[in-house]
Amino acid sequence: MISKRTAVFLTFFLPSAMGVTEMVALPAAGGGAPPMLKSTSTSELDWASLTYDSSTITSASNVTLTSGSPDFEIYAGAFSLAGRWKDGKLYGLTNVGNAPEDGGCCADSFTVYSSSSPSGDVVDLSFITDLFPSAIDGYAYPTHTFDIVDDLMYLMVQYKDPALGAKADAIVVLEMDTYEVVQTAQGDDYFSLYEKLATTETDSASSVFSIQHYAASSSDTEEWHGNGVTAFTMQDGTDILAITHRSFNEAILMTNPYTAKNGGEIVQRFGKPGLYNAMGKSQTQHDFGGIGSTGGDWNGMHNVYYSVSPSDGTETITVFVNSDGGSSSAVYNFDINLVSESDLGSVDDTAFDTEWRKVSLPFQTGSQGGARPIGPQYDGSRVFVVASGGASKGIYVISEDGEYSNYGDGEGTYDPFVFYTVE
Numbered sequence: 001m002i003s004k005r006t007a008v009f010l011t012f013f014l015p016s017a018m019g020v021t022e023m024v025a026l027p028a029a030g031g032g033a034p035p036m037l038k039s040t041s042t043s044e045l046d047w048a049s050l051t052y053d054s055s056t057i058t059s060a061s062n063v064t065l066t067s068g069s070p071d072f073e074i075y076a077g078a079f080s081l082a083g084r085w086k087d088g089k090l091y092g093l094t095n096v097g098n099a100p101e102d103g104g105c106c107a108d109s110f111t112v113y114s115s116s117s118p119s120g121d122v123v124d125l126s127f128i129t130d131l132f133p134s135a136i137d138g139y140a141y142p143t144h145t146f147d148i149v150d151d152l153m154y155l156m157v158q159y160k161d162p163a164l165g166a167k168a169d170a171i172v173v174l175e176m177d178t179y180e181v182v183q184t185a186q187g188d189d190y191f192s193l194y195e196k197l198a199t200t201e202t203d204s205a206s207s208v209f210s211i212q213h214y215a216a217s218s219s220d221t222e223e224w225h226g227n228g229v230t231a232f233t234m235q236d237g238t239d240i241l242a243i244t245h246r247s248f249n250e251a252i253l254m255t256n257p258y259t260a261k262n263g264g265e266i267v268q269r270f271g272k273p274g275l276y277n278a279m280g281k282s283q284t285q286h287d288f289g290g291i292g293s294t295g296g297d298w299n300g301m302h303n304v305y306y307s308v309s310p311s312d313g314t315e316t317i318t319v320f321v322n323s324d325g326g327s328s329s330a331v332y333n334f335d336i337n338l339v340s341e342s343d344l345g346s347v348d349d350t351a352f353d354t355e356w357r358k359v360s361l362p363f364q365t366g367s368q369g370g371a372r373p374i375g376p377q378y379d380g381s382r383v384f385v386v387a388s389g390g391a392s393k394g395i396y397v398i399s400e401d402g403e404y405s406n407y408g409d410g411e412g413t414y415d416p417f418v419f420y421t422v423e
């Protein structure tokens with residue numbers, strides 16, 4: 001059974017004509033390199049402005065996308081790779097030179113920018129490496145993204161696990177004010193997806209409620225290149241921790257191991273993780289979500305984003321799919337539909353069947369990328385803000401009817417999650 005905290009009941013209503021202006025930042029995703037090497041503190045952060053009616057939009061053609069001018073200045077260099085906005089401050093993962101540059105990894109710090117500190121203050125994160133004393137070569141670093149949820153910062157961390165002999169993914173949580181490590185409900189300093197959720201079995205049913213891992217021949221092998229992370233409380237009170245990992249082309253929702261001792265159980269997956277043999281060779285792909293066949297094998301997913309539809313209260317997750325086998329990247333949005341393994345008689349991929357929809361993008365990129373819905377999110381007329389990531393085409397507003405607009409062509413921004421609404 002999925003344990004729930006006291007249920008919170010919300011009423012959904014659509015106010016008439018709600019004019020909204022959003023400022024969306026385009027920090028450069030500079031890879032793992034020290035930002036000092038890739039940019040200077042004289043580069044002013046670029047912003048886009050989105051103006052729309054949050055209760056009526058059904059198409060990207062209802063949204064005005066232009067250059068944005070906040071009434072403050074921030075001089076941010078390249079992040080490694082993502083940033084977040086919280087209470088008037090921009091937090092960006094940075095590398096001041098103590099962490100390696102390694103395929104989108106790694107950060108050793110984050111830098112906090114605000115109108116009173118426009119060039120940023122560096123917060124050292126090297127203590128995160130110390131949480132993994134047995135990591136091979138002392139390799140344990142924040143990587144790609146993090147999220148700020150209430151007073152907690154959830155960081156995706158990549159570390160070299162000595163038992164796996166490869167790079168595994170873990171979540172580390174910090175208190176926002178003190179940056180002290182928060183332990184899981186079981187008293188651990190981190191939640192390792194390998195230690196807690198892995199299987200090395202090679203039959204398909206074994207890797208439905210567990211994540212397949214295999215003994216790699218090189219400690220540089222990534223299993224599975226974690227990128228997106230978020231946490232949220234569902235309308236019925238269930239606390240969820242969610243991640244995406246690139247090489248497994250999927251989002252995973254689990255009960256939050258930071259709020260419940262029996263947390264950390266997989267309750268939904270969406271996407272097409274590979275099914276490997278014992279030699280680490282991909283044989284085929286799972287189909288989690290009831291996606292069916294698309295243009296070919298999936299290759300890459302990024303950035304899990306939770307939202308509640310203002311029009312009908314449906315809870316969905318939005319992800320960026322680098323390739324679903326066709327010639328363009330795509331936004332996939334799926335309904336959250338939690339299942340417990342203990343509630344099922346037999347287990348196969350159909351455990352995670354759900355409703356989903358897709359919007360093809362006017363570009364394809366193998367790296368980075370993120371998306372989130374805006375507006376009332378009516379069935380069939382959803383509108384998304386999308387960052388083009390490694391395609392370096394700035395950000396897009398795009399909708400299910402295929403309409404789109406673009407801002408910041410030439411800029412590579414990891415995700416569209418650094419934003420605030422103008423009051």
Ligand SMILES: *[C@@H]1O[C@H](CO)[C@@H](O)[C@H](O)[C@H]1NC(C)=O
Nearest residue numbers: 053056057058059060061062
């Ligand atoms: C939004 O755009 C669609 C497609 O162009 C149009 O049919 C609709 O009237 C627009 N809605 C509003 C509220 O302007």
